[in-house]
Amino acid sequence: MASEKSSSDLTLLDFWVSPFGQRVRIALAEKSLPYEYVEEDLLAGKSDRLLQSNPVHKKIPVLLHGGKPVNESLIIVQYLDEAFPDTPSLLPADPYARAQARFWADYVDKKVYDCGSRLWKLKGEPQAQARAEMLEILKTLETELGDKEFFGGEHGFGFVDAAFAPFTPWFMSYEKYGEFKVAEVAPKIAAWAERVGKRESVAKSLYSPDKVYDHIGVLKKKYGIE
Template identity: 65%
Template sequence: MACEKGEGDVVLLDFWASPFGQRVRIALAEKGVAYEYREEDLANKSRMLLEMNPVHKKIPVLVHGGKPVCESLIIVQYIDEVWAHPNPLLPTEPYPRARARFWADFIDKKIYDCGTRLWKLKGEALQEAKKEMICILKLLEGELGDKKYFGGDAFGFVDVALVPFTSWFYTYETSAGFSVEEECPKLAAWAKRCAEERESVRKTLYDPQKIYEFVGLLKKKFGVE
């Protein structure tokens, strides 16, 4: 499929449950970019994936005009630059732009790692991971404040970075015994608002129960009971 703007075809190498790949899908949807989706078997990676991301050998990879772009936040920024309109994701002014990048980087470094520990660990280690996750979410809620989205009235870069993890919240909550809605009501309301008001989010995210079932398979794979 050809993209609406820009040169060359657009191909996305991805895996359905990946919150990092979902970032890219949401960004492409926000921009109205048509693309070819190629689902990867992460246990048997395709030759194309290995050739297009020889350093990390991971999804997602956006291939635009035969040229690969890797790492989800870099891909989202690339999409925002190549298809600048509609729906710009990053602010135009340097300071708010830097601030958005800071929080997206914070999400990248914190959420996935801590969330993985929630379903892998037990006992005291699990309780420590739970405390850390609640702290992370509260910091994000503090940045959100009373705004509609992280950037204000417009859905943007930080929202794209974080919203895929909301479909994982049920798994985190069930694994560690806490409630995002109780701990961070504004953040929970933001997640609901994104799903209800952004078609890009609604059509990309999977049912939390399906994610929970997928994590159950991962537990078996890693011998986590």
């Protein structure tokens, strides 16, 4: 089978706390694909290997498959579905359902990280605006989740779950800086976060909320944010 011949030739260039890299790790775990993990110390600088593998954006994660780079986390996850079709697919088979999954994963990509970053970077009115935006983001995602166990619905744990799950350890920091509680704003999202955190692929790929909070503290010092 294809994956048995080539899955051992996978290398992931990543940074430990990156939610974008973690979604790739979750996908690899869901598919039981072996790979070499290479930690990029982004706080110290970017390696030549990373810069050569992703010369356009110069960012992690980068998946090397047989030495060929695949960039951008959501593209990497889709690539894994296509390159290893004999492994569990994170995208549903139905074209419309696939389009919807891509839409919501893209929504997470464009909204959550940027808004969350503004919560801890900004003060005063700009921070208040970020807080209001985050509350709307969580409510919007809760509406999409509805009463489903996972965003994948009948498909089960899927593409959107893998995309969003890495942000759940950041919730505590968002709550502290934004002065709100996810469980009060979006209780179904809070319950989903608890469920998804118990999944083996997720649990082995993420770090604790305390470690994420400490990392934000390091970033605030690095960038001179009081």
